[in-house]
Amino acid sequence: MRWTVKPIPNPEKVQNLQQALGVEKAIATLLVQRGIETFEEAKKFFRPSLKDLHDPFLMKDMDKAVARIEQALAEEENILVYGDYDVDGTTSVALMSSYLKTRTPQIATYIPDRYAEGYGVSYQGIDYAADNDITLIIALDCGIKAIEKVAYAKEKGVDFVICDHHRPGKKIPNAVAVLDPKREDCEYPYKELCGCGVGFKLIQALEEKLGNPVETLMPFFDLVATAIGADIVPITGENRVLAYHGLHVINTLPRSGFKAILNQVKKETLTITDVVFIIAPRINAAGRMKHGLHAVQLLVEEDEKLAEKYAAEIEAYNAERKDADRTITEEALQLIEELKEQERFTTVVYGEHWHKGVIGIVASRLTETYYRPTLVFTKSGNKLAASARSVKGFDVYNALEACTEHIEQFGGHKYAAGLTLDESCYEAFKNKFEEVVSQSIDQKLLTPEINADLELNLKEITPKFYRILKQFAPFGPGNMTPVFLTQHLTDTGYGKAVGQTQNHLKCSVQQLPDKNFIGAIGFNLGDKLPLIQHKKPFDAVYSIDENEWNGNVSLQLKLRDIR
Structure with a gap:
């Protein structure tokens, strides 16, 4: 993972908004980063009104x-x-x-x-x-x-x-x-x-x-x-x-x-x-x-x-979909390893019998694994149909547009698209797509990035801070869940790998000299347990959420990565 921290916005704008709203500096910073600079804009953001819909x-x-x-x-x-x-x-x-x-x-x-x-x-x-x-x-x-x-x-x-x-x-x-x-x-x-x-x-x-x-x-x-x-x-x-x-x-x-x-x-x-x-x-x-x-x-x-x-x-169709998705993903991963496809700039795989209904999900899973612009093809009538998925920052629609000589039809967006082509064009298309991507992609986009909004000290995470943070929802592209970076953390000594296959990390952290501690969970970070054992200091990127256990609700860090 590449860790990046968003640039700190104009201090004067942050201070003005902080005073206008009566909130902590961190909250004002997050708002200015999202383009919200005035009391009026903040009101529209926190209280979305039907009056703000366009004619x-x-x-x-x-x-x-x-x-x-x-x-x-x-x-x-x-x-x-x-x-x-x-x-x-x-x-x-x-x-x-x-x-x-x-x-x-x-x-x-x-x-x-x-x-x-x-x-x-x-x-x-x-x-x-x-x-x-x-x-x-x-x-x-x-x-x-x-x-x-x-x-x-x-x-x-x-x-x-x-x-x-x-x-x-x-x-x-x-x-x-x-x-x-x-x-x-x-x-x-x-x-x-x-x-x-x-x-x-x-x-x-x-x-x-x-x-x-x-x-x-x-x-x-x-x-x-x-x-x-x-x-x-x-x-x-x-x-x-x-x-x-x-x-x-x-x-x-x-x-x-x-x-x-x-x-x-x-x-x-x-x-x-x-x-x-x-x-x-x-x-x-x-x-x-x-x-x-x-x-x-x-x-x-x-x-x-x-x-x-x-x-x-529909629940039964969903269970069926999960099975198909799991099987095809395993087959596709095997194919990629056998063909040494992971050494390319793109991931393009084809399985004649793969279920057309799940190739989009499989493409997303392969993108998560290899972090490359990805296409998953299957047979559809007498043609081949594919779902395309991209990595952050790379426009797969434009890349497909550059390959139109081999494609019958395609459509979609920057990060997801669909296409059909004649089976005889598959190899030529695959080579052209690799050529287009390798020549136009910035190589750093091939390493997943974690973008933290700002650096925070643990003592800034209070119930009031979280209460306001929750009102930033609904989250999604353009307004993602805030992600924070905190340095020099230590585990209080109870860190362990949990889950059926020990693949999640559970710990409780503090930032000395402050004695307060907060619980943390890191899904799929179980293999990083050695980094935090024996009170070794570490940095973490995380979002904040609530943990409910036996009727008690407490704040916890949802770890994205540690180092």
Whole structure:
């Protein structure tokens, strides 16, 4: 691990904010590092308000989208709500379809089959619409590159409204409306919405036309918060407001589907991290192992008994997904070792029988192990399909763009993408991808970095300090959990390796001459026990959380690394 500490911001700004808020210097420093410099900005940060949401009509084509949907409602047209099979797509379909059903019964939903149709808008989906007398498709979390598909739909008398957040290609589809804040000609002030967030802006605009405030949409905030967490978009600006209020809905009035998932795992209060690691994988498991419509069904179900039944089915898909993920990861690791792939700048592996639904998770695991831009391929029909994952600071989307001569289609973001290619192009593509990455990546990016926000003395960690720190949540990209560095720590003598395979480190530390001590836990740091034994001094990078044991709650350090 490379340890870096963020630069200390302008002392004058820190001091001014410290005085304005009446907080410790460390808190003021953390806020200024996050671009919060005034009392007013701090208020917006700590108390995210729905008033801070932007006017949805600032988004390019929003007026056209609203007019077309209002026309469809007035003329009782059949509308198809179409979305991708991951969490962002299925929550978007649940959001849009359940909202529109409050205004018309003529709503159908469609999620493409991951295996038969692949990602995004499909000809099959358009045929389904045309065969069922559907004249309007609202596509969510996909569609920004569906130029031929939208043209094909037009020939069949089917209109498209696209809500997407992926990067557009050179051309924009000729749809009735294309809502995507990443369009170059879109001046919407916040560019980082997820697909469900763009869908939310559309229903906000539809409500506004009815003269209703955004508060009437409160029951949908939980879906948006789940998509924000799962799609790993920055939790800043509008996303922070939506995630904050969405978490509140999940924790106070969860929809039947969420309640049923949480009953399966016995969890009370959820943070955005819980949404990412508990709710999201289960919703995703449906599209990975069976079909994304199962997830939509669970998310829109109002009957608690039925929701329990669907949640139990999804729990089974999730268990199946975990097995597949474990097996394929082991096979991929073996392949990399045999082929000496770990000596390259990239990790590219292919397994003909690997389950297409889990190759994205496997790519993430391989990235954690080797810390290289990674692609995991499998056979998909008569093509090869891959999931790409990157390392912090390296744009894998741009790297793939430089390999387009070997690729049939690709799409995605800076850190995650998907692609398909012809089997005959696999070797040429693999070599080209290695060449592009090796020539363009800064080598230090190939060592994982731990970036501490600031250096802290242990005595600064008080209940009051932690109480304010907790209010920095929800955490995520753009507002990560604060990480601290403390030097010259010693273990009080009780440090030990714990866990079934002794792979975690548990200890209690102090910073002399101060006599106070605080408990610490380091997951997967069990092998570092020798560094702290016999009162050897060490430095640690950690975040702070609470440890609950026998009804007692105490603060503890969650160690990220020690040296």
